[in-house]
Amino acid sequence: MEKKKLVELKNIVKEFNGEPVLRSINLDVHDNEFMTLLGPSGCGKTTTLRIIGGFATPDSGDVFFDGVRINDVPPHKRQVNTVFQKYALFPHLNVYENVAFALRLKKTPEREISMRVAEMLELVNLSGFEKRSVNYLSGGQQQRVAIARALISNPRVLLLDEPLGALDLKLRKEMQTELKALQQRTGITFVYVTHDQEEALTMSDTVVVMNGGIIQQIGTPQDIYNEPLNTFVATFIGESNILPGIMHRDFLAEFAGNNFACVDSGFAPMEPVNVVIRPEDISIVEAQEETINGVVRCVTFKGVHYEIIVEACSVDWIIHSTKAPEVGSVVGMTFTPQDIHIMHRYPDDAPAPLETVRKPEESADNP
Amino acid sequence: MKKMTFSKIYTSIIFLFLYIPIGVLIVNSFNASKSRTVWTGFTLDWYSKLFHNETIMTSLLNTLVVALIASVVATILGTAAAIGIYNMNSVARKFIMNITLIPNVNPEIVTGVSLMLLFVFLKMEFGFTTLILSHITFCVPYVILNVMPKLRQMNRNLCEAAMDLGCNQLQVFRKVIVPEIMPGILSGFLMSLTYSIDDFVISYFTYGASSQTLSITIFSMTRRKVSPEVNALSAIIFVVVLAILLIMNIVDIKKHEKEARR
Numbered sequence: 001m002e003k004k005k006l007v008e009l010k011n012i013v014k015e016f017n018g019e020p021v022l023r024s025i026n027l028d029v030h031d032n033e034f035m036t037l038l039g040p041s042g043c044g045k046t047t048t049l050r051i052i053g054g055f056a057t058p059d060s061g062d063v064f065f066d067g068v069r070i071n072d073v074p075p076h077k078r079q080v081n082t083v084f085q086k087y088a089l090f091p092h093l094n095v096y097e098n099v100a101f102a103l104r105l106k107k108t109p110e111r112e113i114s115m116r117v118a119e120m121l122e123l124v125n126l127s128g129f130e131k132r133s134v135n136y137l138s139g140g141q142q143q144r145v146a147i148a149r150a151l152i153s154n155p156r157v158l159l160l161d162e163p164l165g166a167l168d169l170k171l172r173k174e175m176q177t178e179l180k181a182l183q184q185r186t187g188i189t190f191v192y193v194t195h196d197q198e199e200a201l202t203m204s205d206t207v208v209v210m211n212g213g214i215i216q217q218i219g220t221p222q223d224i225y226n227e228p229l230n231t232f233v234a235t236f237i238g239e240s241n242i243l244p245g246i247m248h249r250d251f252l253a254e255f256a257g258n259n260f261a262c263v264d265s266g267f268a269p270m271e272p273v274n275v276v277i278r279p280e281d282i283s284i285v286e287a288q289e290e291t292i293n294g295v296v297r298c299v300t301f302k303g304v305h306y307e308i309i310v311e312a313c314s315v316d317w318i319i320h321s322t323k324a325p326e327v328g329s330v331v332g333m334t335f336t337p338q339d340i341h342i343m344h345r346y347p348d349d350a351p352a353p354l355e356t357v358r359k360p361e362e363s364a365d366n367p
Numbered sequence: 368m369k370k371m372t373f374s375k376i377y378t379s380i381i382f383l384f385l386y387i388p389i390g391v392l393i394v395n396s397f398n399a400s401k402s403r404t405v406w407t408g409f410t411l412d413w414y415s416k417l418f419h420n421e422t423i424m425t426s427l428l429n430t431l432v433v434a435l436i437a438s439v440v441a442t443i444l445g446t447a448a449a450i451g452i453y454n455m456n457s458v459a460r461k462f463i464m465n466i467t468l469i470p471n472v473n474p475e476i477v478t479g480v481s482l483m484l485l486f487v488f489l490k491m492e493f494g495f496t497t498l499i500l501s502h503i504t505f506c507v508p509y510v511i512l513n514v515m516p517k518l519r520q521m522n523r524n525l526c527e528a529a530m531d532l533g534c535n536q537l538q539v540f541r542k543v544i545v546p547e548i549m550p551g552i553l554s555g556f557l558m559s560l561t562y563s564i565d566d567f568v569i570s571y572f573t574y575g576a577s578s579q580t581l582s583i584t585i586f587s588m589t590r591r592k593v594s595p596e597v598n599a600l601s602a603i604i605f606v607v608v609l610a611i612l613l614i615m616n617i618v619d620i621k622k623h624e625k626e627a628r629r
Binding site for chain 2: 053055074075076080081082084085086088089090091092101102105106149150153
């Protein structure tokens with residue numbers, strides 16, 4: 001079933017002091033979706049969020065909300081609320097008054113305010129904290145107050161700007177699960193900005209990978225990880241071995257001096273391509289004739305696995321394995337056709353052409 | 368050990384030098400004799416005479432009225448200016464902050480004379496208006512200097528958060544910015560009040576017959592002979608200024624405690 005489009009960005013261009021920050025962004029946010037904008041700092045993800053929130057206006061292009069153009073609608077008139085990077089709680093107000101802020105502005109009767117605030121604080125597990133000063137709260141608690149404050153006016157969309165950035169690792173993991181659960185419970189659309197790829201893969205329905213003000217790929221976490229569209233996505237999300245190769249015909253690729261069967265098709269005959277193999281998909285075996293053989297250069301303990309660098313066919317291969325071979329020994333490497341992922345080769349890390357950004361199947365059911 | 372005693376003695380001497388004159392003045396204000404050298408007994412006569420001296424009482428009232436009006440106006444103007452300067456780009460901000468500081472380092476006598484020349488040039492009659500205008504002039508920079516750091520400390524996202532939750536521009540100012548910078552506004556106001564009450568040089572050049580302030584009255588009274596009434600008056604002023612300074616410091620300490628908690 002096709003979901004309703006809630007926010008649409010059409011050809012958004014934005015410059016700061018002559019520096020392009022967003023170059024023609026096209027993005028649809030669907031109802032009830034958990035969408036993450038992922039990219040390195042300066043990629044334009046926060047600017048995209050600010051444009052949806054109304055804190056920045058695009059130089060050209062249109063923003064639609066529920067089918068209505070909202071380019072010139074000020075933030076306080078949008079059905080969108082934001083959780084800011086450093087929470088931005090009002091230090092002069094206590095927890096109760098911070099959460100009640102939006103309702104007070106609307107002159108809501110006191111009884112309804114206290115009911116709604118209690119409801120919100122329960123939602124974020126902060127019941128009993130009403131009278132506390134926000135300055136005494138821990139980072140995680142401040143985070144929850146910020147979420148309760150943003151959710152109290154029942155927004156259609158909640159924007160979150162790196163909300164977990166200031167928390168320690170353990171708390172961050174807890175909050176990831178909680179945020180996801182909260183989104184599913186409330187049914188509110190979340191647009192989440194982060195530079196943490198793991199966070200994006202854990203929580204999102206849809207991940208939007210951005211770099212240099214351009215959307216590189218839109219897809220489910222699985223799509224993004226297993227079928228990156230270009231070198232940037234392949235290297236930004238997890239680690240990968242990227243090898244130059246040639247696609248002889250459908251299901252047959254040549255790289256590292258050999259021909260390999262693969263599951264990819266739809267390339268031009270003899271098209272130069274990039275081949276992606278994830279480090280955890282390569283198995284180390286004893287060197288045999290049909291394996292790729294190389295010398296172990298380096299082994300690093302990483303906790304869950306060892307990172308092994310093997311030099312073979314004059315390239316360094318990164319391999320993740322729970323067993324460590326000896327440095328200097330000759331080993332063989334194997335992988336299955338499913339582990340090979342073929343990408344079109346674009347000149348210098350240029351992004352994929354825009355029409356290929358959304359997965360073809362998905363755009364096919366769009367009317 | 369030796370060093371410790373030396374530094375203690377040194378510090379005591381410095382403080383003696385600072386406070387003996389004021390001490391002598393206060394003691395003399397209770398001295399029954401008109402002479403400043405002989406103690407003939409304790410009296411509150413000078414205080415009672417002081418409160419019955421109409422010239423002094425009028426000028427006290429003048430001082431308070433001028434100080435209050437000038438500091439209120441200066442606080443409003445200074446706060447507005449600080450917010451405006453804060454929202455400028457960094458080059459303009461630095462420039463404006465520097466020219467804001469110049470009147471503070473300018474010798475008072477220069478400020479006084481130039482204000483007098485300005486009023487003469489504008490053909491304004493010397494009186495309350497000229498006096499209050501000049502007090503506002505030298506108070507505004509102090510307010511800006513007190514409000515500015517508070518604005519800098521404020522999380523810039525606060526204003527956006529307020530807009531996000533439904534505030535229009537005016538509500539952002541009233542409900543978020545003002546409460547946040549209140550300690551700065553308050554200390555700016557108190558500082559203006561003290562400087563205005565304290566001022567002699569600038570007032571001397573800008574007062575009119577109807578608007579003589581305390582400092583000017585005292586000055587003209589002492590031109591002939593220091594009357595013990597002046598001692599009593601000065602003692603009172605000292606105590607009042609001390610009280611204001613104490614309040615300012617307490618406000619400051621509370622402010623720091625609040626920040627330390629964050």
